[in-house]
Structure formats: C-alpha cells, structure tokens
Amino acid sequence: xTAFLFLFRRREMVDEKNNRRTDDFDHRLIEEFKKGSTDAMxxxxxxxxxxxxxxxxxxxxxVQDAEDIMQDTFMGAxxxxxxxxxxxxxxxxxxxxAAHACTRKRRKKKCEPDREISxxxxxxxxxxxGHYEIPDWSNDPSDAALRAELKSVxxxxxxxxxxxxxxxxxxxxxxxxNTEETADILGITPQSVKTRLHRARLFLRKGISxxxxxxxxxx
Amino acid sequence: MEANPMxxxxxxCFEKISEFMDGETDEGTCEKIxxxxxxxxxxxxxxxxxxxxxxxxxxSPHEGIPPDVRARLRAMMEMCFSRG
Numbered sequence: 001x002t003a004f005l006f007l008f009r010r011r012e013m014v015d016e017k018n019n020r021r022t023d024d025f026d027h028r029l030i031e032e033f034k035k036g037s038t039d040a041m042x043x044x045x046x047x048x049x050x051x052x053x054x055x056x057x058x059x060x061x062x063v064q065d066a067e068d069i070m071q072d073t074f075m076g077a078x079x080x081x082x083x084x085x086x087x088x089x090x091x092x093x094x095x096x097x098a099a100h101a102c103t104r105k106r107r108k109k110k111c112e113p114d115r116e117i118s119x120x121x122x123x124x125x126x127x128x129x130g131h132y133e134i135p136d137w138s139n140d141p142s143d144a145a146l147r148a149e150l151k152s153v154x155x156x157x158x159x160x161x162x163x164x165x166x167x168x169x170x171x172x173x174x175x176x177x178n179t180e181e182t183a184d185i186l187g188i189t190p191q192s193v194k195t196r197l198h199r200a201r202l203f204l205r206k207g208i209s210x211x212x213x214x215x216x217x218x219x
Numbered sequence: 220m221e222a223n224p225m226x227x228x229x230x231x232c233f234e235k236i237s238e239f240m241d242g243e244t245d246e247g248t249c250e251k252i253x254x255x256x257x258x259x260x261x262x263x264x265x266x267x268x269x270x271x272x273x274x275x276x277x278x279s280p281h282e283g284i285p286p287d288v289r290a291r292l293r294a295m296m297e298m299c300f301s302r303g
Contacts, residue, residue, distance in 0.1 A: 038300040132268035137278035198237035205272040
C-alpha cells in the first residue's frame, strides 16, 4: 500500500510539472514568492507593469484609470499568487485579473452598456474599390507631427470601439494572446473571439481611414 | 444612384478575411480565399488595409509609466509587504 501511495504521489508531482504552463523565469519567481521573497514579487511587477499600464490606458482612456487597473491587478496577484497552480501562463493569469478590474471599473462608473457592431455596417460598398487610406507608422524624426496626429487618431478610434471588441483586439493583436488563450481569459468561445476581433479590426480601419481620407472617425 | 452590394464571393471572403490573416481557416476555406484574392484586387486591398491597420497599432509606441504612478505602485506594494 505504501509503495502504491508513493508511486501515486510521484505521478502527481510529475503531472504537476507537466501541467505547468509558466515559463521557467516566471516559475522561479513564483516559487521564490511562495517561499516568502518580496523581491520576487517586485521582479514580477517590473516584468509586467508596463504592459498592464498600457492595457489599462487603452481600455479606459485615462491615466488615472490605467493606474487603478495596474494597482488592482497587482493587489489581486499579491492575494492570489500563493495559491496559483501555474495551470496557465503568469501573463495570462495577470491579464485575467486586469480584465476583471476593467469590468468592475466600468460598472462603478456606470458606463453605457456595450453595443454591438454589425458586420453589415462595416461592409464596403462596391463603389469603394476596397481602398482605405491607412498610413504607415514612421519613426523618422522629421515625421514627428505625423506621429502625433496618428497617435491621436488611433487613440480616438480605440476609445470609440465598444469594450467587448476593444479587449479582444488588445489581447489578440497587441498582447499576443492566441485565440484559445483569449477565449479562456475572457470566458467566451473561440468563435466569439474571432468574430469580435474581425469586427474590431474593420471598425478601427474604417475610423483611421475616414480621418485620412478627409472625414472624421464615426461617432 | 444606389451603391451595389458586395458580390457574393467578395462577401464570403470579407467575412473570413481576419481568420485567413491569422492562419485560422481550414484548408478548404484557405484555398478558396487564396484563389479569390488572385482574382479580386478589391479584396486584396481589403486584406492589405487590415494588415496595415493592425501593424499601425502594433508599431505605435507604448506609453511609459509616469514616475509618480510608478512610485505610488511601489509604495503600495511595500505597504502590503510590511503588513505581511
């Protein structure tokens, strides 16, 4: 019986290792944190704070809200990291906390309910010839004015994109989560991720192009 | 004069073009879209403009965390650590 329990426990340990989704760097930090190292938590903060801050900024549009999202995320991480079993990547886990923080903030602020974007509203009509004026981002120093204008336009379009599409675009195209990861983090189906991502991209394209074709992004 | 709605093949391509961009269509759909793109300059431009849109957002630089924001975060973490 003892031998059986030994083998069973050994298999459990192997399974835990095989089920671990964190990379080695994060895993070491998590292990150190669980042993009481505050320095490990500081390193986790340093690793993810900028991404989380920018995520908060894109989702909420305000520096103060971005700061709140970031703080709420790390507070949540501090509370939950001791029991985190690494069944997902640390980044994914942190962004799940951040996504919930965004939702809570919207509820607190009593923001307008999320609206649907229909695919029909984004379809080009035959006469458009498929042309959309989308500038390239340039890091040429002489293009500072264009960069400032571009930044303003893309930020405006992002804020106008309804939150349920905005978060998917952020996760898929900017944070690099794949469809399955995004679906898992947000608690939606992979097909919903694909549908929302497609509409988000079309919406943003339309808004940017409208500005540079001489119009304004749609309200 | 009313604008014409999209041709059916263009519409089918339009609906799946993001998944095609991401390599997430099945092989049959992928081949269909590739074939359609060869013959449809308009749909090729659609794909290109979507790629450019995503690229534009990816290339726009991250905002740095303002020093006071960073300092407040550090202070908050220190306070939590000292509470145990």
